Amino acid sequence: MKESIRYLNNVKKILKKTPVEDNTYTDIKPVQEACGTAYLAVLKAIDEYLLNRGVNEKELPRSVDGYRKMLKKYLSVRNGKLAKNFERIYKELHIAGYYRGLLLGTDTVKDAVKAARVFINKVNQ
Numbered sequence: 001m002k003e004s005i006r007y008l009n010n011v012k013k014i015l016k017k018t019p020v021e022d023n024t025y026t027d028i029k030p031v032q033e034a035c036g037t038a039y040l041a042v043l044k045a046i047d048e049y050l051l052n053r054g055v056n057e058k059e060l061p062r063s064v065d066g067y068r069k070m071l072k073k074y075l076s077v078r079n080g081k082l083a084k085n086f087e088r089i090y091k092e093l094h095i096a097g098y099y100r101g102l103l104l105g106t107d108t109v110k111d112a113v114k115a116a117r118v119f120i121n122k123v124n125q
Contacts, residue, residue, distance in 0.1 A: 003048065004120050007041035011113055020106055028101045031109060035097025038116045042089055043067065045120040050074060064090060075123065085119050 014034040019026045046067060047060050053074055061067040071083045092112040097103040103112065 004041040004045040007037050007044060008113070008117055008120070011038045011041070015109065015113075023106045024104050025106060025109065028104065031103060032098050032101050034109070035093045035103060035112065038113045039089065039093040039098060042086070042093075042116050042119055045123045046070065046075075049123050064094075082119070082122060085115065085122075089116055089119055 011034045014030050014037065015025075018030040018034070025031045050060060050070055051057065055070075055074075061070050067086065068083065071086055075082045089112070092103070093116060097109065097112060103109050
């Protein structure tokens with residue numbers, strides 16, 4: 001969990017330095033970087049959970065579909081909502097925030113990052 005928290009702390013630092021005007025980030029590049037880093041934090045948390053459950057490092061997922069399968073196999077028994085939350089995080093942070101650069105509102109970005117933090121905390125309970 002330490003690594004995923006470190007990534008989330010980096011997200012805070014990135015967003016803190018990003019210029020804001022009328023609750024909108026005015027520079028998309030650092031917002032994309034922050035969204036990508038927050039998504040990576042989620043993946044790191046899942047990886048750590050899987051490693052602690054005996055999954056070999058070579059068997060860790062390499063794609064979003066691989067993460068979906070591992071979530072269903074290892075985590076859905078404990079918390080069925082995690083797969084649904086992962087999909088939200090994937091679509092908001094990775095696709096809309098990082099890949100397409102569509103997230104500009106400060107509240108929207110902060111809500112997406114908060115969802116990542118909540119997800120990480122649930123994985124590590």
